[in-house]
Structures are given as C-alpha cells and as structure tokens.
Amino acid sequence: MYLHPLIANVPPAERAALVQSCELRSFRRNEIVLEADTWTDRIYCVASGLLRVVAHGKGSAQASDVTTDFIRQDDFFLSPSFTEDRYQAMQTLVAALPSAVYLVPVAAIRRLCGAYPEVAIGLLSLAMKRMSVIRSQLRRISAxxxxxxxxxxxxxxxxxxxxxxxxxxxxxxxxxxxxxxxxxxxxxxxxxxxxxxxxxxxxxxxxxxxxxxxxxxxxxxxxxIDQSLSSIEPHQHDPMLPPEFFDMRPAGRPGEHREE
Structure with missing residues (x-):
C-alpha cells in the first residue's frame, strides 16, 4: 500500500486488509475526481499524477474558481474533521494531470488511528504541512x-x-x-x-x-523551498504492490506556449 509513511509499522495482515478495501481509479486530465457538496466515505490518495483542489466562487463562471492547493503523489485529500465515517466535500477535486488515485475507506483509516497512534500522528503531521503550504501561498498572493x-x-x-x-x-x-x-x-x-x-x-x-x-x-x-514540501519523504514501494505500478506517470506531450 503506497501510504507507507502512515502504515509502515502496521502488521502485514492489517495492511493487506486495508489494500483489499481500497479502490484504484484512473482519471484523465481535467476530469473531476470529487465534486464539491458531494458526500463521500473515502479518502483520496494520489498514486501517480497530480490533483488540484478548487474552491468555487459566486456564480457559475469558471473564471471565479480558485485553485487553493495541489495533491501530489503520496499525498491525500480528506475531510478537515475526522470524527465520522463520511463527510461532505467543501471543494472540488480535479485531476491537473492524468492521475491514478486510491479511494480509501475513512472507516478503515479511523480504525487504524484508534489501534495505532502513530498513524493518527502521521495524519496530523501531513495535515499541518498542508496548512503550512496554503498559508505560505496566501501570504505570497497578498504581498x-x-x-x-x-x-x-x-x-x-x-x-x-x-x-x-x-x-x-x-x-x-x-x-x-x-x-x-x-x-x-x-x-x-x-x-x-x-x-x-x-x-x-x-x-x-x-x-x-x-x-x-x-x-x-x-x-x-x-x-x-517550503520546508513543508521539502521535508516530505520520497516515495517508497511497498512489497504488497508491484513496483512497476508506480511507473505510471505519462510522458509529456509537446504543446504551444500560448494556450488556445
């Protein structure tokens, strides 16, 4: 299971059970992964590619939408609150690049947090790093x-x-x-x-x-370089999945400088 920083010390049997409960989905570039206001019982973990978090402005005009964050490989998107097994997404999740994403049951992760405090601490640490990145970007925009x-x-x-x-x-x-x-x-x-x-x-x-x-x-x-980005551990393969799975990044395609 590619969420190795969180479950590296979890017994193999429980890791295997977590893998079995997950769904792996592929998304095209610009495809919506999760729509705002949708209820979900999954955490979205990026196996390859890049997702962006989009906050919608007033009205239906796409120009009013704002990208607030990126979810890169080995990172995740989940509810700010972790007290229930399901949550309502406040923002839309979009594939910025072709992406493979694990859909992990919230209930399964909550059970691991209760049994293994290091998993809960790891989640909290990653969430704090995410907030640090967002605060840094807000300061840049304003200053x-x-x-x-x-x-x-x-x-x-x-x-x-x-x-x-x-x-x-x-x-x-x-x-x-x-x-x-x-x-x-x-x-x-x-x-x-x-x-x-x-x-x-x-x-x-x-x-x-x-x-x-x-x-x-x-x-x-x-x-x-933001410490919250540079301090994130590089990807490591878990023996429970074949290493070639993680070589899914699509090659870049030539493009024009000025967009259509």
Whole structure:
C-alpha cells in the first residue's frame, strides 16, 4: 500500500486488509475526481499524477474558481474533521494531470488511528504541512508582485509535477497557474513570455524548465523551498504492490506556449 509513511509499522495482515478495501481509479486530465457538496466515505490518495483542489466562487463562471492547493503523489485529500465515517466535500477535486488515485475507506483509516497512534500522528503531521503550504501561498498572493509570485509558483511546480531537470510538466496550463496565483491568465502569459525572453524559463519536449539561479539573478536571493514540501519523504514501494505500478506517470506531450 503506497501510504507507507502512515502504515509502515502496521502488521502485514492489517495492511493487506486495508489494500483489499481500497479502490484504484484512473482519471484523465481535467476530469473531476470529487465534486464539491458531494458526500463521500473515502479518502483520496494520489498514486501517480497530480490533483488540484478548487474552491468555487459566486456564480457559475469558471473564471471565479480558485485553485487553493495541489495533491501530489503520496499525498491525500480528506475531510478537515475526522470524527465520522463520511463527510461532505467543501471543494472540488480535479485531476491537473492524468492521475491514478486510491479511494480509501475513512472507516478503515479511523480504525487504524484508534489501534495505532502513530498513524493518527502521521495524519496530523501531513495535515499541518498542508496548512503550512496554503498559508505560505496566501501570504505570497497578498504581498508579492506578479513577477515574484509567478516565479515562486513555477518553482513550486517543479516539485509538485517534476519533468526533466529543474522542470515541470508542460500540461500544467497557464490557466491553472493563474488560478493558483490569484492572477489573470493574461498577466501570467505576459510574465512567462518575459521570463522566456530573459532566458529564465525555457520549454522543450520534456517540460517547462526554470533556471536554478532564476531567483538569485532577478529577485535578490534564492527562492526558499517550503520546508513543508521539502521535508516530505520520497516515495517508497511497498512489497504488497508491484513496483512497476508506480511507473505510471505519462510522458509529456509537446504543446504551444500560448494556450488556445
């Protein structure tokens, strides 16, 4: 089971039972994984790909939707409250990239938390890291210029959706970047074109690449990588699943710089 940081010390029999209770589903890019206001009894754990958490603004216009967070490989989406076996989603979960997601019963995880305190502590730790990332992003949106903000989001994407050396998957669109950064798509497009003209960002068949000295050259100091991201343990395979399962990341496809 790929949630190894949480259940590494759980007896094999209970881990096997948890795996048997889970459902593995695949989602296309931009496909809705979980709609806001829907009741669910599952935790959504990313096996491969990337999900984004979307808060809907007033009205039906998609432009009012805001990406508040990303759920990357080995991370999860669940209710803020863990007191019941089911919950109502307050936000929509969307596949930012083609993704494979484990749907894990809340009841099964709650039972493990009761029997093994380290599982509960692990969940709390991951939730705190998530909140730290969200708070950092809110501070950036409120305090930084558009150039600084886009630069920091690009660096964050190299961690969330890595592609090649110092790059991120080019299927992460400028519209998604704009939604996450609180800027218009036009501002993001103009800023990224300026970065490319200055040689700070380049595109190739593997992804969008950010120069390692990008921040030092233009922003007066290297961009700090969030501790809440860099401290997350790398993925480890569990012997209960074949290692090749985790090599599911689809290869990047060539794309135009300016979106349709």
């Amino acid at each position: 930084l210029s558009a150039e600084d903000l886009v630069g920091r989001v690009l660096h964050q994407l190299t961690l969330l959706a890595p592609a090649g050396s110092g790059g991120y998957d080019k299927r992460i669109t400028q519209s998604v970047i704009a939604s996450y950064s609180g800027l218009s798509r036009e501002v993001v497009n103009k800023t990224m074109r300026d970065f490319e003209l200055r040689g700070l960002v380049r595109r190739d068949e593997t992804g969008v690449h950010v120069q390692p000295d990008f921040a030092a050259t233009d922003f007066g100091g290297l961009l700090p």
